[in-house]
Every structure is written in C-alpha cells, then in structure tokens.
C-alpha cells in the first residue's frame with residue numbers, strides 16, 4: 001500500500017511539473033476573459049453561458065489530461081526503460097498500475113477542484129454585479145450548488161477515461177492507445193443514440209447489436225448532466241450515486257484487466 | 269486468471285447497475301431530452317469548425333431519431349417540437365441536403381399525432397431550400413402539396429405547381445395538376461395522383477407515408493359508399509344504427525373493415541360511418557370535405 | 561548454505577518477425593551458481609545474452625524455460641527484491657526529477673526508514689561523485705552522470721546481492737577507477753556482486769570467478785587465472801633512455817625488440833623471464849621502465865578462437881536457436 005502511495009505521489013509530481021499548470025492557467029484565462037466579453041454582449045444570459053463554458057471546458061481539458069498523461073503513465077516508462085530500475089524495487093506490477101492510476105486521479109481531482117473554484121468565483125462575481133432585473137430571467141441561481149453534481153460526474157467520467165487510457169497503454173503503442181481511447185470516448189458519448197436505435201430500426205438483429213454495444217461500451221453519456229444542471233432541472237441523488245457506482249465498477253474491471261495484461265508482459 | 273474473472277465480475281456489476289439505473293431513472297426525461305444545446309444554426313456552423321457537412325449529417329440522424337422516437341413512443345405525449353429546429357440546423361449546415369427538405373415537407377405538415385402538424389414550418393423550410401437551389405422543381409411541388417393537402421388551399425397550391433412546372437427538368441404532369449387544382453379543388457383523383465407520384469419516388473420512407481395516405485383515400489371512398497348504403501335502408505324504428513342491423517337486412521354480408529383492417533364505426537344515433545379511433549388510419553384527412 | 565544466485569537451464573526465446581512469428585534464442589540453457597560474497601564477472605561480446613540474463617533475473621522478462629533463485633528464493637518474489645540492487649544497462653530515469661529526488665523516491669519504495677533516508681541519499685551521491693548537480697533535474701545530466709546516479713540507486717537498500725549491467729559504460733577513466741574501488745569495497749563488506757562486461761580488464765581487476773557467454777551459451781566458467789585461455793603468455797616492457805650497449809645485453813632475453821623512438825624500446829619477454837630479475841638489471845644501466853604489462857589473450861581473441869575452432873560452438877547455438885520454437 002505504501003508503495004502505491006509513493007508511486008502515485010510521484011505521478012502527481014511529474015504532472016505538476018509538466019503540463020497541468022498550463023492547462024489550469026489556460027482554463028482560468030478562458031473563463032475570466034470570456035466572462036468579461038460576454039458581460040458586454042449578452043443580456044442576462046451570460047451566467048448560463050459561463051456555466052456551459054466552464055462545464056464543457058472542465059470536461060475537455062480533463063479529457064486531454066486523462067488521455068495524454070494517462071497513456072504516458074505506463075508507455076513512457078516502458079519506452080524509456082525507466083521501469084527497469086523501478087520494478088527491481090520491491091513492488092509488484094499490479095501495485096505499479098494501481099499507483100500510476102491513483103496518481104493521475106489525484107492530479108485530475110486537483111485539476112477539477114481548481115476549475116470548480118474558478119467557475120464559482122467568476123459566477124459569484126457576475127451575480128454580484130448583475131442588476132436584479134436580469135437575475136429574474138435566470139433559470140437557476142448564479143453560483144448554483146447543483147453545478148457540483150455536474151462537476152462530480154465529470155470527474156468520475158474522467159476517471160473512467162483515465163482507466164481506459166491506462167488499459168490500452170498496457171498492451172498497445174501510445175499512438176494506438178490514444179486513438180482507441182478517444183474513439184471509445186466518442187462512442188461512449190453517443191451511447192444514448194445507440195439505446196434509441198431500438199425505436200428506429202426494424203431489424204431485431206441490429207437492435208440487439210446496438211443493445212449489446214450499449215452495455216459493453218462505457219456509458220459515458222450517462223455522466224453528462226450538464227444541460228439539466230444549467231437549466232435548473234433536478235438531478236436525482238439516486239441517479240448520481242448509481243452512475244458513480246457504475247463508473248467505479250467499470251473502472252475496477254479495466255484496472256484488473258490492465259493488471260492482468262501488464263503482469264504477463266515482457267519489457268524489451 | 270483470478271484477475272480476469274474479477275474483471276468480468278466487475279463488468280457484469282457495471283452492466284447490472286446500468287440496467288437498474290435506466291429503469292429507475294429513465295434518461296429520456298421528456299423535458300430534458302428535448303433541450304437542444306445550441307439552437308442557432310449560425311452558432312452551430314461556427315462550432316462545427318469546418319466540419320459542417322459532417323455536423324449536418326449528425327443533426328439529420330438526430331432529426332430522424334427524434335421523429336421516429338416520438339412516433340413510436342406510445343406512453344408519453346409526442347410532441348416533435350425539436351423536429352423543425354433539427355431540420356433547420358441540418359439544412360443550414362448543408363443547404364443542399366435535399367432529403368431534409370422533403371422529409372420536412374411531408375412530416376412537419378402531418379397532423380398530430382402522426383406529426384407536429386406545422387405546415388407553416390414545412391413551407392418555411394422548403395422556401396429555404398428554394399433560396400439555396402431555385403431550380404429544384406421538387407421544392408415547388410412540395411410547397412404546393414403542403415398547401416393542397418394540409419392547408420386545404422388549392423388556389424395557392426395551383427400557383428406553386430405552376431412555378432414548379434416552369435423549372436427546367438420539371439415533369440410534364442405538373443401543369444395539368446395545377447389546372448386540376450383550380451377546377452376541382454377537392455378532387456380525390458388529384459390527391460391520389462400526387463400521392464402516387466410520391467410513392468414512386470426513390471425514398472423508401474416516403475413510400476411508406478404515401479401508402480398510408482393512399483389507404484386513407486381508399487377509406488374515404490369506402491365511407492362514401494357505406495354512407496350511401498345506410499341512407500338507402502329504411503331507418504330502424506326503436507333500434508340504434510348498427511352493423512348487425514344492416515347485416516340482418518342483407519344490405520351487407522359482413523362488418524366492413526377499413527384498408528388497414530380495422531372495422532369501420534357506425535354512429536348509433538346519427539348513422540354516420542367513420543374510421544375507428546383505434547385504426548392506424550385515424551384521423552382521416554379533412555381535406556376531402558368539399559370546400560366550396 | 562544456498563548460493564547467492566542460482567541459475568538452472570535458463571532459456572529465453574524472443575519472438576521475431578511481425579507476421580510469421582519465429583523465435584530467436586537469445587539465451588540457451590544457462591546454468592550458473594554464484595556464492596555469497598563473490599564478485600562474479602559475466603563476460604561476453606555484444607549480443608551474447610548478458611542483458612537478457614540480467615533482465616530474466618529481475619523478472620523484467622519471463623523465461624521460456626528454466627528457473628533461477630536469488631538468496632534461496634525463486635526469482636520474482638517481492639521480498640527477495642528488498643535485498644538486491646540492480647543497475648540496468650544504459651539506465652534512464654525521470655527527466656523531471658533531480659538526482660536527490662529520484663534517490664529519495666526509490667528509498668521510499670525500498671522502505672528505507674525516514675530518519676536514515678536523507679543521510680543515505682546524500683552519502684551515496686557523494687560516493688558516486690555527484691556534487692552540486694544533485695539539485696539539477698536529470699534531463700540536464702550527461703550519460704556518465706546518469707550512470708553514476710544509476711549505481712547510487714542500486715545501493716540504496718544496502719543490498720546483499722548487486723546486479724550491475726555494464727557498470728563501466730559511459731564512464732570516464734576516473735569514473736571507471738571509482739567504480740572498481742566501489743565494487744571492491746562492497747566485496748569487503750561481504751556483499752555479492754554480479755556484473756556484466758565485455759571488457760576483460762574490468763574482470764581481471766575485480767573478479768574471483770567469471771563466466772563467459774557467447775551466442776546465448778555458456779562458453780567458459782571458472783577463476784580467470786585457471787582459465788588457460790586467459791593466462792599470460794609473456795610480458796611487454798617499455799623502456800626509455802636505454803643505452804645501445806645495454807640494449808645489446810638485453811636482446812638475447814627478449815623474443816622481440818621494437819624501437820619506438822630515440823632510446824625508447826618495446827621489449828617482449830617470454831614468461832620464463834621473470835620481470836623481477838630483469839627490471840633491476842635495466843635500472844642499473846641508467847634506463848627507466850615506463851610500463852610493464854602481461855601479454856595475454858584478449859576476450860575478443862578468445863571468442864574468435866572459440867568460434868573458429870568449433871563449428872558447433874557459439875555460432876551453432878545461434879543457428880539452432882533461430883529455428884527453435886516454444
């Protein structure tokens with residue numbers, strides 16, 4: 001357990017020294033810059049747009065971190081052979097995988113937390129300067145606590161994407177892993193369409209195929225409650241926890257598979 | 269090996285959770301699924317970053333799914349309220365998306381519950397098509413058709429048919445149709461002819477729609493016929509009107525069924541014949557009621 | 561007592577070819593036994609299978625067949641790794657860490673107690689000659705400096721058994737001398753050192769016993785002095801300021817005399833002429849002895865001789881390996 005923690009902290013240190021800070025600065029600049037621009041342009045709807053923008057940006061920026069760092073985690077170590085001296089230490093390969101994963105999840109958590117704080121800061125400021133007439137037209141309060149629900153599910157989704165990236169990188173090249181992860185990310189987000197296939201296609205075979213894909217592919221569209229939250233619709237607590245539990249089970253499956261593959265691998 | 273089994277177990281757990289959640293919290297909550305994130309075609313065009321045609325395809329698929337989903341969904345009220353925005357987005361991203369215009373013409377104007385019953389939207393969409401491709405006679409034809417079939421306005425319809433006939437490549441039957449409109453606005457013969465034209469078009473899903481309309485026209489003919497039979501018999505004394513009464517009089521051999529296979533209904537009080545509410549043909553188009 | 565390292569019939573086939581999977585036998589039934597406290601040289605030309613053997617022992621790759629034990633436990637046992645150190649061939653670490661951070665990180669993984677950690681890290685960096693640079697990120701390190709850091713990290717847990725893959729490569733002469741003295745120091749502390757090299761001189765300076773591999777097969781094993789191929793054939797003496805009459809007196813003793821410059825000569829002496837006797841004689845003529853070296857077969861000569869004298873030798877093993885399947 002201690003080994004897992006040390007590996008995780010080292011991943012965190014690497015990502016902090018690497019790309020993540022730029023990512024956060026870019027996010028903040030984008031958010032603050034656009035909020036000032038929008039305040040000039042739109043009538044009262046700028047708060048909605050800021051919410052849309054921050055949730056979308058948190059998800060996309062997180063996606064980049066999850067895919068690019070997630071793939072580098074293992075493949076870079078193998079490619080540069082730094083793993084040789086590491087695995088000669090008393091740590092097992094599953095511990096190595098677990099540590100790498102935990103480290104990137106920690107990085108993502110910090111990332112999402114900072115983005116959330118930035119979002120609430122900008123929203124709070126906009127609410128403060130806005131006139132009461134404008135506020136009357138809002139569907140949801142400015143710094144709405146419900147946004148945390150969306151951020152929470154975005155975070156779980158990013159954890160899942162990281163697990164995907166890690167899984168692929170245990171047996172394929174970085175480029176292929178990136179392509180596969182991104183492909184599954186897109187496919188997973190079209191999952192609801194797959195489910196609706198049943199209502200539009202006549203062929204039972206096609207409907208059945210779509211159904212199987214719906215269950216086997218990561219159901220990423222379930223993690224997207226951005227629209228509901230921004231428009232002030234309720235999101236049930238049961239929905240949140242069952243989706244989170246779904247994510248956890250899927251992640252566990254991916255990590256176990258990754259550990260299995262990685263434990264049998266030759267490092268050449 | 270244990271890891272593989274454990275991984276499979278976890279995946280099974282994930283699927284179980286997914287199925288449970290989909291049951292407990294249906295994701296297509298009508299209020300939520302119906303929010304289109306960005307509704308402005310201009311904004312979508314900008315967001316598509318040069319992949320406009322691809323984005324158009326995606327919106328087209330969503331339009332079909334939206335329409336198909338609402339049509340087949342028997343539990344919740346069907347509203348089709350995204351059909352027009354989706355088609356509008358599709359055709360803005362790709363102004364030459366012919367099927368989207370024609371699809372819109374037929375299905376936007378279809379009366380509720382088969383469609384949203386918005387012939388005005390259908391005409392707006394087709395006008396957009398004409399501004400993109402002014403020589404496309406099909407668009408004029410479709411506008412005329414909407415005016416004739418849904419808006420019950422044969423005079424305007426005739427005008428559009430004539431404009432269509434003026435386009436290069438227009439088929440030579442458009443002009444006679446325009447003339448027929450003006451002389452016999454309520455004629456089922458014209459309607460049949462036009463639906464036959466649509467049925468023979470190369471779009472299979474349009475063919476289904478035309479088949480349906482042709483059956484409705486047949487049902488209207490049947491009803492005229494049955495009304496005549498009812499009127500020709502002496503009115504029963506105490507008894508209400510019923511099919512068994514007519515069968516007993518040997519005016520009919522069996523209870524008549526409409527072209528979709530559902531029995532016609534005979535109003536016990538007035539003796540008027542209609543299609544059953546449960547029939548797929550219900551409601552019959554209002555068009556054929558004499559206008560003048 | 562069990563041997564520190566026991567290798568039995570260790571074999572490794574690498575799959576080669578993308579479409580048609582064939583196997584290339586990089587290591588063929590290697591068996592070795594290394595006692596505790598020994599400095600063991602694992603010699604062989606490039607591509608002999610040295611790195612393959614070390615990677616197998618570290619479980620970085622898995623053997624096709626055969627087995628090995630370290631400190632009496634089958635390899636792969638996580639606990640056994642607490643007591644070993646490993647320097648990979650051409651090591652590479654993390655660019656974004658400083659030398660100090662890298663060693664601290666590895667020390668944590670090795671469960672070095674917090675109290676001892678800082679002192680041990682600093683001490684090892686001093687020992688391998690990394691000075692102020694320890695605060696630099698490793699991306700700014702030269703190959704030789706990385707090699708030194710690699711040696712330091714292998715020593716973090718004060719290992720009982722040390723595996724060094726080409727420890728001298730990339731080092732300057734000073735560095736080589738340092739590593740030699742370090743290995744001898746470790747031997748004096750009773751640790752077992754297993755190192756690979758393709759340079760015979762390294763082995764001569766350090767090893768009790770050596771094994772020579774070629775083409776994935778064990779070619780020779782034993783004490784260097786006992787390996788007939790490596791015993792000296794004579795001496796080579798370089799002298800300066802040698803007067804002509806003194807040269808004439810020495811000429812009958814030498815098998816060959818070559819003039820390098822004015823008054824400078826290389827004398828080749830047979831083994832029978834003990835240098836202890838000749839050198840005072842030379843000194844008495846007023847000449848100076850510049851250098852004296854034993855003349856012996858080099859590792860390269862040894863391989864060439866081995867390979868040519870036996871067609872079934874190393875080459876044969878390679879050809880056979882190429883057709884081998886699992």
Ligand SMILES: Nc1ncnc2c1ncn2[C@@H]1O[C@H](COP(=O)(O)OP(=O)(O)O)[C@@H](O)[C@H]1O
Pocket residue numbers: 268574575576584585586604605606607608609610611612613
């Ligand atoms: N990953 C690999 N795939 C195929 N062949 C390999 C691989 N690694 C090493 N070899 C081959 O195995 C043989 C032994 O290599 P190696 O153990 O690295 O030699 P050494 O360390 O003695 O120089 C060489 O012929 C080399 O080409």
Ligand SMILES: [Mg+2]
Pocket residue numbers: 607610611612649
């Ligand atoms: Mg090597």
